[in-house]
Amino acid sequence: MRSLDTWINNKRSRETPVKKIEINDIRKERVDTPPPVKKSGRRENNVPIGNVGYVIENKGNGGVEPGGVYILLSADYDPQNEKVYLKFYDINREKIVLWYDVTGHRPYAYSKEDPEALRNHPEIIKLAEKIIDLRREKKHDTINDVEIEVTKIIVKDPLVIGGTRSSLREKITLWEADIKYYANYIFDMGFQVGGYYTLESADSIPKPLDIKDPPEIKKYIEKIDDPEIKRWIKILSMDIPNYKRIALDIEVYNPPGIMPQVEDPKYPIFMASLRGSDGLKKVIVHDLRNEIKEDKLKHDDFEIEIVKSEEELIKRVLEIVQEYPIVITFNGDKFDLPYIRKRGELLGIPNISGLIKLGRNDARVSWGIHIDLYELFKNISIKTYAFSNAYDIVSLDTVARALLGKGKVSMDKTFQEATMEEILKYSYVDAELTYELTEFNHNLVMRLVTMISRIANMTIDDVCRLSISNWIKNRLIYEHRRHNYLIPLPQEIAGKGGRKHLEPITKGKKYVGAIVIEPVPGIHFNVHVVDFASLYPSIMKEFNISYETVNCPHVRCRENKVPGSTTWICTQRKGLISEFVGAIRDVRVLVFKKLARDKGLPIEKRKFYEVAQGSLKVFINAMYGVIGAETFPFYYLPAAEAITLLGRYAITTSIEKAREKGLEVIYGDTDSLFIKNPDPQRLKEFMGEIEKKLRLKLEIDKIYRYVVLSNRKKNYFGVLTDGGIDVKGLLGKKSSTPPFIKNIFYEVLEILKGINSYEEFNQAKEKIQDIIVNAEKKLRAGEVPLEELAISVTLSKPLRAYTKTTPQHVKAARKLERVLGIEVQPGTIIRIIKTKDRDGAAPLELVKSIREVDTNKYVELLKSTLEQILEVLDIDLEKLRIDREYRSLDKFFNF
DNA sequence: AACTGTGGCTTGCTTG
DNA sequence: CAAGCAAGCCACAGTT
Numbered sequence: 001m002r003s004l005d006t007w008i009n010n011k012r013s014r015e016t017p018v019k020k021i022e023i024n025d026i027r028k029e030r031v032d033t034p035p036p037v038k039k040s041g042r043r044e045n046n047v048p049i050g051n052v053g054y055v056i057e058n059k060g061n062g063g064v065e066p067g068g069v070y071i072l073l074s075a076d077y078d079p080q081n082e083k084v085y086l087k088f089y090d091i092n093r094e095k096i097v098l099w100y101d102v103t104g105h106r107p108y109a110y111s112k113e114d115p116e117a118l119r120n121h122p123e124i125i126k127l128a129e130k131i132i133d134l135r136r137e138k139k140h141d142t143i144n145d146v147e148i149e150v151t152k153i154i155v156k157d158p159l160v161i162g163g164t165r166s167s168l169r170e171k172i173t174l175w176e177a178d179i180k181y182y183a184n185y186i187f188d189m190g191f192q193v194g195g196y197y198t199l200e201s202a203d204s205i206p207k208p209l210d211i212k213d214p215p216e217i218k219k220y221i222e223k224i225d226d227p228e229i230k231r232w233i234k235i236l237s238m239d240i241p242n243y244k245r246i247a248l249d250i251e252v253y254n255p256p257g258i259m260p261q262v263e264d265p266k267y268p269i270f271m272a273s274l275r276g277s278d279g280l281k282k283v284i285v286h287d288l289r290n291e292i293k294e295d296k297l298k299h300d301d302f303e304i305e306i307v308k309s310e311e312e313l314i315k316r317v318l319e320i321v322q323e324y325p326i327v328i329t330f331n332g333d334k335f336d337l338p339y340i341r342k343r344g345e346l347l348g349i350p351n352i353s354g355l356i357k358l359g360r361n362d363a364r365v366s367w368g369i370h371i372d373l374y375e376l377f378k379n380i381s382i383k384t385y386a387f388s389n390a391y392d393i394v395s396l397d398t399v400a401r402a403l404l405g406k407g408k409v410s411m412d413k414t415f416q417e418a419t420m421e422e423i424l425k426y427s428y429v430d431a432e433l434t435y436e437l438t439e440f441n442h443n444l445v446m447r448l449v450t451m452i453s454r455i456a457n458m459t460i461d462d463v464c465r466l467s468i469s470n471w472i473k474n475r476l477i478y479e480h481r482r483h484n485y486l487i488p489l490p491q492e493i494a495g496k497g498g499r500k501h502l503e504p505i506t507k508g509k510k511y512v513g514a515i516v517i518e519p520v521p522g523i524h525f526n527v528h529v530v531d532f533a534s535l536y537p538s539i540m541k542e543f544n545i546s547y548e549t550v551n552c553p554h555v556r557c558r559e560n561k562v563p564g565s566t567t568w569i570c571t572q573r574k575g576l577i578s579e580f581v582g583a584i585r586d587v588r589v590l591v592f593k594k595l596a597r598d599k600g601l602p603i604e605k606r607k608f609y610e611v612a613q614g615s616l617k618v619f620i621n622a623m624y625g626v627i628g629a630e631t632f633p634f635y636y637l638p639a640a641e642a643i644t645l646l647g648r649y650a651i652t653t654s655i656e657k658a659r660e661k662g663l664e665v666i667y668g669d670t671d672s673l674f675i676k677n678p679d680p681q682r683l684k685e686f687m688g689e690i691e692k693k694l695r696l697k698l699e700i701d702k703i704y705r706y707v708v709l710s711n712r713k714k715n716y717f718g719v720l721t722d723g724g725i726d727v728k729g730l731l732g733k734k735s736s737t738p739p740f741i742k743n744i745f746y747e748v749l750e751i752l753k754g755i756n757s758y759e760e761f762n763q764a765k766e767k768i769q770d771i772i773v774n775a776e777k778k779l780r781a782g783e784v785p786l787e788e789l790a791i792s793v794t795l796s797k798p799l800r801a802y803t804k805t806t807p808q809h810v811k812a813a814r815k816l817e818r819v820l821g822i823e824v825q826p827g828t829i830i831r832i833i834k835t836k837d838r839d840g841a842a843p844l845e846l847v848k849s850i851r852e853v854d855t856n857k858y859v860e861l862l863k864s865t866l867e868q869i870l871e872v873l874d875i876d877l878e879k880l881r882i883d884r885e886y887r888s889l890d891k892f893f894n895f
Numbered sequence: 896a897a898c899t900g901t902g903g904c905t906t907g908c909t910t911g
Numbered sequence: 912c913a914a915g916c917a918a919g920c921c922a923c924a925g926t927t
Contacts (some may be wrong), residue, residue: 505914507904513913514911535911536912625912640912670911670914714910714915729909729916736908736917793907805905805920840919864917 068092069209070197071241073450074369074459075182082157084185086206087369087459088197089325094244096325096368102203105185106132107158109169109177110139110150110486118151123171130156139486142548143496145573150175150486176487179477186457187481194454196238211238216601220591228579232587236612240450242443245326246276247435248317250336251427253288256414262335265342268310271423272317273302273431276324277439283428286313291420302428311347314340318355325368330396330434333372333465337363362465371464373399373437376449381468385618386448392735393829400433404440408433442607451615455584468622469632476634479576488547490633498551498638501565501645511628511641514670515648517655519709519716521872523761524666526677527704527718530687532650533697534585535671536624539646541582542695546575547627547636562642563649569642577634581623588616647671654690654698661686667709667716672701674709702726705756708872715868717749725753731865740788741862744775748866752873761873772866779858782850789858790831790844797826808832808841816843834858 070088077084078100085100111118115134118124124131133154141148153168155161158181162169169177176184186193189205197206213221217237221230251271252260260267270286281302285292286309298304307313317340321327329336337356341363344352357364364370376382378394391402401407409426411418418426438445452463456471457478463471480487502512532538539545543562552570560569592613596606626632628640647670654673658665661682667674675683687698704726707718715729727733732745748771751764778784793809799817802810809830816822816830822845824830831844834857842852 509913511913516910516914531911622912628912644913672911712916731917734908734917796907802906807906807919809907 066199066201068097068198070097070199070206071450072191072193072195072197072206073453074193074461075186076364077158077181079157084182086186086191088206089241089243091241094325099199099206101185102205103189105188106154106156107161107181107184108152108154109161110137110152110175111172112148112150112175113172114149115151118153121172123168124153127155127160127168130160132156138484140484141488142480142485142576143488143492144553145548148486173489175489176477183458183474183477186459187478191457192235192454193457193459194238194240194450195235213237214605216595216598216605217591224590226583226586228583229586229590232583233591235454236451236587236592236616237609240443240447240608242277243326243446244277244324245328245435245438245446246274246280246321246324247328247431247438248321248332248336249273249329249427249430249434250317250340251415251423252339253415256416260335260339262338262342265339265346269313269340269343270310271427272313273427274317274320275428275431275435277435280320281428281432282320283424283431284313284316285420285424286310287420289420299424301425301432304424310343311349314344314347314349314352318344318349318352321365322355322367327365327368327370328434328438329370329372329374330430330437331372331374332370333362333375337365337370362461364461369460371438371449371460373434373445376445376464377437379467381618381622382448385621386614396430396433400437404433404436406433442604444607444611447608447611448615451611452618455615455619468618469626469629472619472622472626473633475580476576479580483576485576487633490635493547493634493636496551496636498567498636500637500641501567502641510630511637511644512648513644515651515668516670516713517651517665517668517673519711519713520666521709521711523706523708523758523872524674524676524704525706525757527666527707528675528678528683529672529701529704530675530683530698531672531701533589533699534620535647535650535696536643537581537585537620538696539643539650540578540623541585543642543646544569544571544575544578545627545639545643546577546579547634547639549573549575549578550636550639550642562645565642565645567638567642567645577623577627577639581620584616585620588613588620592616650694650696653694657690657693658686669714674707708752708869710868710872712868717752717869719753719755723753725749730868732868736791736793737865738789738791738858738861740775740779740784741858741865744771744862745865745869747771748869752869765873768870772862775862776859779862780855782853782855784850784858786833786844786847786850786853789833789853791834791841792829792831795824795826795828795830799824808839811839812841812843815846819846834861 069091071091072086073089073096074087075084076087081100083101084105085098088097088099089095090097113121115136118134124134131153133152135152135154137150137152138147139150140146153161153174155168160168161174161177168174179187185191191206192208196209196211198209199206211234213234214237217233221233224230224233249272250269251273252267253270254260254267268286268288270288272284274280274282274284282305283302284305284307286307292304292306305316307316338358341352341356341358344356355366357366362372362375374394374396377387377391377399383389383391383394387403391399397408409429411422411426413422415423449460449463452458452471453460456463456474458466458471458474462474477487500511504510504512549570551567552572554570554572557570557572558568560571561567562569592609595601595609596613598606598609601609624640624643627635627643628637629635651668651671651673655665655668658673658675663678663682663686664676665673666676683700690696690698703721704718705721707716709716712729717725717727717730719725727749730745731737732742732749737745748768751767751771755761755764793807795809795813799810799813809832812832813824813828813830817824832841833844833847833852834840834854835842835847835852836854837852840854840857847853
């Protein structure tokens with residue numbers, strides 16, 4: 001880690017090292033006298049109550065200290081004091097400090113009525129007491145590209161604008177009325193979440209610290225002219241500290257088979273495990289069966305603390321976690337934290353409601369920040385882009401196995417049956433894994449959420465709980481504010497007009513997507529795959545795609561048509577969305593991707609830049625998707641279609657050009673071309689010409705030693721020049737395929753991997769035949785365990801939502817509920833076995849004997865899975881059919 | 896009334 | 912986000 005002192009470019013800090021700055025006298029004086037409390041506000045002990053610039057000092061929560069070095073991580077609104085407060089991480093004291101607004105900033109929204117009209121409006125009159133001001137303001141109307149005058153309605157509290165049934169936004173048309181107040185505050189004040197700040201005096205506004213650029217970054221900043229890009233480089237290259245944090249996990253003494261419910265917390269908490277970044281490893285236990293003997297108290301892996309009651313346990317846990325600014329849980333939003341609070345309330349623990357704050361779907365802690373890893377890992381962008389689908393089900397066990405290579409301690413006994421010692425171990429490992437998920441790979445997860453906070457300019461709490469479309473929305477709102485643009489209503493964007501030009505290929509879709517080239521079936525050697533480097537984001541950048549620039553109001557732009565449509569694109573103004581994609585794309589490609597691969601840098605730094613470029617990639621990849629999603633506030637169908645139309649144009653133009661040059665295109669999908677055995681010179685020329693013509697860069701993505709194509713699109717496999725194997729779309733790869741068949745599939749692939757020429761295929765055929773004949777024998781002889789035959793299918797809706805058809809997994813799930821009383825929710829993976837009964841399938845749990853299995857179905861499934869690779873290799877499965885004796889054996893089992 | 900074949904449709908999973 | 916695949920459901924028509 002580089003030392004902070006060396007790169008904080010603050011004069012005062014350099015003269016006197018940061019850590020030694022003395023506490024300002026003013027602050028000391030103030031902290032001794034508690035700040036005045038508003039009459040309406042109730043005061044409880046230990047509850048931080050804000051006033052001007054500082055808070056009451058309590059455990060784990062310090063007041064803002066002038067001269068300190070802070071990172072802005074979060075914010076919230078305090079309704080009692082009617083102020084926004086910011087949560088800063090103090091990097092020296094390793095605490096969260098709260099800073100309450102000192103500017104008198106108030107909530108507001110905009111109306112297009114003039115102030116006079118509004119003053120006479122009955123709804124405004126009704127709320128007159130709570131309205132502070134109606135002020136005329138100039139804003140830029142992005143859709144019509146003109147300056148307009150709007151009225152800023154400034155109010156006393158955010159609920160006047162929105163959040164209740166009687167709020168103003170429910171009564172009259174308002175603009176910018178659904179932005180969270182604390183987010184508004186951050187935008188208006190120009191705060192950068194994840195940025196460094198200091199405070200000059202207790203009641204001043206936090207001032208950005210000018211951070212000295214690391215030497216490797218300097219080179220880039222000097223080279224780049226665009227101030228916008230420079231700003232991005234600076235923000236994203238600032239160091240992220242190893243946050244002091246603690247993982248928490250509780251155990252509830254519930255009867256066998258009954259899950260503890262937050263709504264009805266009737267069973268006691270008897271154990272809590274803690275794992276801190278400072279090395280704390282502790283399990284606190286209320287030994288309700290009195291079985292832990294003094295001599296057993298020692299444990300190699302963690303410290304055991306025995307308490308006499310549940311009340312003592314909760315108090316002790318709260319005492320410890322308050323020492324940590326960041327609390328990590330796995331499912332703490334919906335379980336651990338609300339459960340602790342509710343049990344605490346039942347036991348009459350004072351002030352627990354001030355420490356754990358429950359939202360509708362989340363739980364926050366007053367002295368710091370709570371990160372629920374379950375919510376984070378569930379996030380589809382985190383799952384697919386950041387962790388490339390390394391885990392599929394989101395549970396502590398599966399995520400830890402995938403990312404840490406180790407899982408939970410298995411426990412097949414109930415708490416009643418297990419010894420305390422066993423439960424201790426089990427419980428501790430949960431906290432340990434939870435902590436390690438934030439620490440592995442150089443604190444990747446903590447760095448990732450901070451980096452995303454910076455890009456979205458969104459609080460860490462929100463980043464961990466909201467989806468990518470919210471991250472992007474947040475950043476775009478901020479960009480509107482920076483440009484003084486009024487944010488249009490979704491219906492205004494939709495009302496711009498413009499039309500759809502091509503019917504979607506798939507029924508029920510809103511607009512056309514990409515082109516997939518008809519594959520040439522066969523085995524092809526030496527295939528070069530060229531593709532457009534991030535095609536859709538590049539199109540968005542290069543062709544100025546944004547909701548306001550597609551079908552813009554300028555007459556002279558109407559000539560600038562998207563090929564094959566009447567849609568035109570603005571040539572006068574840069575689109576906001578286009579600008580944002582362009583900037584983060586450039587920053588990623590020109591700076592952070594290079595730094596992440598710079599072998600001259602120490603591994604720690606490279607890992608850091610890897611997180612930066614990876615976070616940027618998450619945003620870049622999602623930009624096209626959100627503009628085509630109706631739920632996105634800047635959704636505009638003609639803009640989404642313009643992107644795909646330009647993509648179609650790029651790929652068709654490239655195919656034509658390639659064929660003109662005598663290059664053989666055998667397949668392609670969306671942004672790629674598979675070129676068979678190309679002449680290197682011609683390939684190079686071709687790529688250059690395309691880039692010149694389309695302003696889109698083509699690159700060689702990979703080279704296959706050989707690739708096997710069938711007549712199916714999105715279905716192929718290939719062996720790369722380095723021996724690696726690519727399997728795309730084939731049945732054998734699908735998560736629903738039974739393990740037994742999957743294994744056979746991969747065994748066959750393993751054989752194909754070594755092949756270099758046509759001749760070698762014939763030898764491989766023999767081996768493959770053996771494998772298949774054996775597999776079928778095993779199946780028919782009933783030698784395959786049921787587990788290996790299970791077909792795993794996700795239940796994606798609640799059971800009652802399947803009204804049109806009843807698929808097999810839904811039938812099975814209903815049976816599970818009826819017969820075993822197992823609760824199934826959306827997201828549950830149902831494992832079914834194909835059976836010979838009327839339904840044709842049953843849940844794995846209810847199949848008792850191998851004799852119920854419909855062997856023929858499995859042979860069929862094996863056949864269709866393997867056929868996808870074998871038909872091209874000219875291996876005829878029918879010829880491999882097993883001798884009559886096995887068929888008769890099968891018959892024997894049937895009767 | 897029971898069976899068979901067909902095609903449209905639903906569902907889930909993958910590719911880019 | 913759309914394109915595309917496999918598998919099964921289900922209504923319907925035609926046959927037995």
